[in-house]
Amino acid sequence: MSATIFGPRIMLIGGGSIGRVGEVLAKLQVSRPLIVTDPFMVSSGMIAQLTDPLSKAGIAYDVFSDTVPDPTTTVVSAGTERLRSGGFDGLIGFGGGSPMDTAKAMNILAAHGGQMRDYKVPNGVDTAAVPLLCIPTTAGTGSEVTRGTVITDVETDEKMLVMCLAGQADAAIVDFELTMKKPFRLTADTGIDSFTHALEAFVSQKRNPYSDSMAIAAMQRIGANLKTACFEPDNRAAREQMMLGATQAGLAFSNASVALVHGMSRPIGAHFHVPHGLSNAMLLPAVTKFSLEAALDRYAQAGRLIGAADAKDSDENAANKLLDWLYQTNEDLQVPTPPAYGIEEAKWTGLMETMASQCIASGSHANNPRIPEHGEIVELYKQVWAANR
Known part of the structure; x- marks a missing residue:
């Protein structure tokens, strides 16, 4: 191919x-x-x-x-x-x-x-x-x-x-x-955004050997340096690695396409004006959990690349350690849930069907390892609201 x-x-x-x-x-x-x-x-x-x-x-x-x-x-x-x-x-x-x-x-x-x-x-x-x-x-x-x-x-x-x-x-x-002078919240949100780009490119149904090479390099860099860049903002080495990782992640997803996280994220940004990286961060753990079994080996490799798992872990354990890392990273980096961000429940609930339709219309959901139906996307929006794990 x-x-x-x-x-x-x-x-x-x-x-x-x-x-x-x-x-x-x-x-x-x-x-x-x-x-x-x-x-x-x-x-x-x-x-x-x-x-x-x-x-x-x-x-x-x-x-x-x-x-x-x-x-x-x-x-x-x-x-x-x-x-x-x-x-x-x-x-x-x-x-x-x-x-x-x-x-x-x-x-x-x-x-x-x-x-x-x-x-x-x-x-x-x-x-x-x-x-x-x-x-x-x-x-x-x-x-x-x-x-x-x-x-x-x-x-x-x-x-x-x-x-x-x-x-x-x-x-x-x-x-x-x-x-170098970017504040904590912006560093965290853009950093998770770039990790999302790399991970989605790596599991995308449109992936290829070139995009894999960029995604792998980006996940290694971002996984090792994200929290350091956030909590040690003057750390030049961490900032440099994050910048290069973000560019590599961009090359990865531009040549493989993003998937369900981005498909669900764009409507959140449009209707609630949540910054793009932050809406990705809100969604990433829940969407990864939904997708895990459909690309277990890929998610397992991602878990090993970021150091959450090692070679001794089975694919199932390594993939689950990736998932734990995603939830813990959101907690460590103080990623708010939609209600904590200030979104009204009635408006979120009332727009879930529309957001699911807009997600499907974008086509990004079809690149996901597990392609969701409309109702499954609505259910994911419910889980993200309630921060169900």
Whole structure:
């Protein structure tokens, strides 16, 4: 069986690598980029980590900083108009997954027009308007290396997955030093998000030897360094390993697809505005428990890779030790349940059927080792609400 592998043309990885942004843009023949970022990056002055080396390289730029935590069609439309009217020959997505996803969506709409819903899975396009450079400032989404972007349709409250070649960044700069000041909650949520990417890619029905190699490396790195990065935020070695692990996890799932956790997570984000990594963390133990028997050997190997189990454990024991590790990690990293997050029970219950339908419509559930029926997804939402173990 052959596998088609996607990734950026250029990847610059390592501490301080953002200082070479001018070199990367020169290779892409970009002389006037539009930076897509979020308001905090501007107000905090963190954007200077990008704009200072741009200015030093003599590169003119402008900034679109109206992105929101869950990118919406409204913001994408505004950004697309800015891109079209400003005479820009490139884009830089700078920040977490939201700015990078927004930049990708803008690039697709600027090239092809229409509405963002026109390009959601299974539809897609191969070409974008301008070269795109993605620079992550969190160790989590992997968006810098994926073909995917997730955008919320404000008219339907649907969190749409767009997965196509036009969503692939042309280049990525992966500089762990950009994550050094990230707070505990963000480090935890993005770290669990990246682990979810790796684990789902590893058990996905679309997996392949390349995606396996990236998923295995990512799980080893993240399993060994996640809690250290959270509880020792100045630990450079842990931060570096988490950043590289997140990028490898992004390469893994972009070439194998995510599965049921992500399918169930997107509706939670759309309806309740729970950050993506956090909603993944809420779901991961329960969905893994549901899926365990359908890929026992894979989950067992994952348990061994992260050090929760060893070679002496049977597959059943190793898989169950992985599950215990997931529950314990949520406890250690203070991942709230939906009610603890402040979600109203009546609204959660009332939307479970809709969320299950949206999960199925995304297609991600079909990549899961155990493919759930609609009613089983509803039951999983019930379990996650009650934090049933």
